[in-house]
Amino acid sequence: MSHTDPPAPRTGRPRSTAADAAILEATRASLVDLGWSKLTMGDVATRAGVAKTTLYRRWAGKNELVVDAVAVLFDELELPDRGSLAADVQGVVLQFATLLERPETRTALMAVVAESTRDDSLRHRIRSAIVDRQKRLVLLGRERAQARGELRYEDDASTAARNADLIFDVIAGAVVHRTLVSAEPVDAEWASGFTTLLLLGLSGAQTA
Amino acid sequence: MSHTDPPAPRTGRPRSTAADAAILEATRASLVDLGWSKLTMGDVATRAGVAKTTLYRRWAGKNELVVDAVAVLFDELELPDRGSLAADVQGVVLQFATLLERPETRTALMAVVAESTRDDSLRHRIRSAIVDRQKRLVLLGRERAQARGELRYEDDASTAARNADLIFDVIAGAVVHRTLVSAEPVDAEWASGFTTLLLLGLSGAQTA
DNA sequence: GCAGTTACGCTACGGGTCGTAGCGTAAGGA
DNA sequence: TCCTTACGCTACGACCCGTAGCGTAACTGC
Incomplete structure (x- = not known):
């Protein structure tokens, strides 16, 4: 807005x-x-x-209009404290997936991102209206995990920022890819498997 | 084709x-x-x-034409044996990122995926022409890692398939999101951080 | 060769969307 | 009351779509 x-x-x-x-x-x-x-x-x-x-x-055109129309839907995303990092991750994954199941977001999100590859101002609009709104959840979740002792505090601000960006791309990217490219549902089972993989890694997730 | x-x-x-x-x-x-x-x-x-x-x-229209035009670019993807799972992952990430830096793929990939959310036949075409071609690399990489003893063999075929799908969505999704949504480069440093996260998980990657 | 069949290039067309200009009217502020 | 900006409406040239129709080109089987 x-x-x-x-x-x-x-x-x-x-x-x-x-x-x-x-x-x-x-x-x-x-x-x-x-x-x-x-x-x-x-x-x-x-x-x-x-x-x-x-x-x-x-609005200058369809692109900008749709970004603003869809942006408010991303305000629904919240991150209640579920007691553990695993529960928080699983919760946000399922919440994000629910959002991506709505027909408005499904059809609009990828389309405006595609347009933004040739339009810098549109990319900035998407970033501030949609992407940054999600990234907050990652920062909040990390803070809580660090307070719980599940994650240690980063040494300097620069690596902290890099880590947050990385985790954000992994979580959001995986959910988007699963939902829109592979076109298969993000149910509790998938969310659980993903969370295990994210926390323990390929080496440690072999018990699943 | x-x-x-x-x-x-x-x-x-x-x-x-x-x-x-x-x-x-x-x-x-x-x-x-x-x-x-x-x-x-x-x-x-x-x-x-x-x-x-x-x-x-x-071709029925623009959608189908562009899918076929871009599909051949994904044939360039290969997975030479780099000796370790970590090196293989990092290699395929950088290779995929290079492909996504080309202007044809940048602008086309997200667009056709967006269209496919409302067109089942287009989605199947994308899957067979593009997605399945990438997924082979995951299957190959896992086989090698299992042969090396870096990963253990799954107990049954169903969980094996689920794991492969999960890993595929995580790798491809993260690279696509980093490149097209966050619009920041996938360089060797990012690929290294991602690989560490994927192999060791959030709990184990705290040394980075 | 010759007929049959399919692909090609070209032109032309109705239908739809775009983005803007121009105008008269509505709703606020000094 | 005057000034300024927003609104609704109409009309317009420009562009792209997807198809029909026709004459010509290429290849096959007799």
């Missing part, structure tokens, strides 16, 4: 916040019904009950 | 294999220049020096 950060022009008719909400909801509905590739700006405008020009006054 | 498996109709003018090659190469060139979203069938036809109707005689 950060199309234009500057607070607002102080004069003239203000932008309708109701229209904002209606447009984003219409975008999600259109994603569910039509999917990314068949979603059109005209259709979204019709569903939202606004003129097409209103959409273009706020 | 398996649009139509049946050997060929035995009568009439045969399809030009030269046109096949020219079209697929033109598709890759168009992906490099224009990217997935701006690639059009007309442009590919012009580049290949064939009529647009010729494209539609062989």
Whole structure:
């Protein structure tokens, strides 16, 4: 929800916040019904009950609109303390998988990432609106594990950041790949196997 | 390269294999220049020096065409025996990352996966043309590691298959996520950290 | 050779989406 | 009240889609 950060022009008719909400909801509905590739700006405008020009006054195009429409779904992600690192990992994996099972996110996430490979500003928007929101969970989970004594504290901030990035890519990447590429379900059994692998590694996970 | 498996109709003018090659190469060139979203069938036809109707005689549309055009790039992936499981993992990670740095694959891979979430036949095509080709490397690497004594043999075929699928999703998913979502390079340092994490797990990788 | 069959190049077309311009009207602030 | 900005609506040229139709090219079997 950060199309234009500057607070607002102080004069003239203000932008309708109701229209904002209606447009984003219409975008999600259109994603569910039509999917990314068949979603059109005209259709979204019709569903939202606004003129097409209103959409273009706020978003540069389909890419930016869909990112903002989907971003709020990632706010649902939480990380309640489940008592152990293993339980926390398994919990977040299942939660993330649930999110990826929704048709809006399935069809939109990969599509906007694909677009972002040729559009730097879109990539930054995705990062701040979606990716960074997930990464917080990794940082929080590590803190807790360190407080519990399950993980030791890193020596310096630079390796700490590298480790967090690595773990984030492994967890998010594995869940996304399993769900969207392999197209097979992330159930409790898979989440359990993955967690064991992540914690103990290939060498140690041979008991599964 | 398996649009139509049946050997060929035995009568009439045969399809030009030269046109096949020219079209697929033109598709890759168009992906490099224009990217997935701006690639059009007309442009590919012009580049290949064939009529647009010729494209539609062989492929149902953009999705299928791009999958076939990109699939051959994944044949470059190999898994030479580097002497240890760690070296093999690190090698395949770097090789896969190199492939994902090419502009054709960057822009195409995520896009066709996104499309496949709403198109079952496309998903099967991707699986047989791309995904299964990578999975072989995992199976081969595991065999070697088991022969070396680095991994023990699984008790039954079902858990063996589950493990292979899991490892595949973790490796491919992590590299794809790092490259295309986090948009940061997979260099030797990252590959080394990932390999350590994969082999030893979070609990054991604390020395890094 | 000759007929039969299929592929190819080319043109043309209706249908759809894009993104914008122009206008009159609505909703706030000085 | 004047000024400024947002909104709805219409219309538009541009582009791409996917297909139909036709004449020509290539290969097979008689």
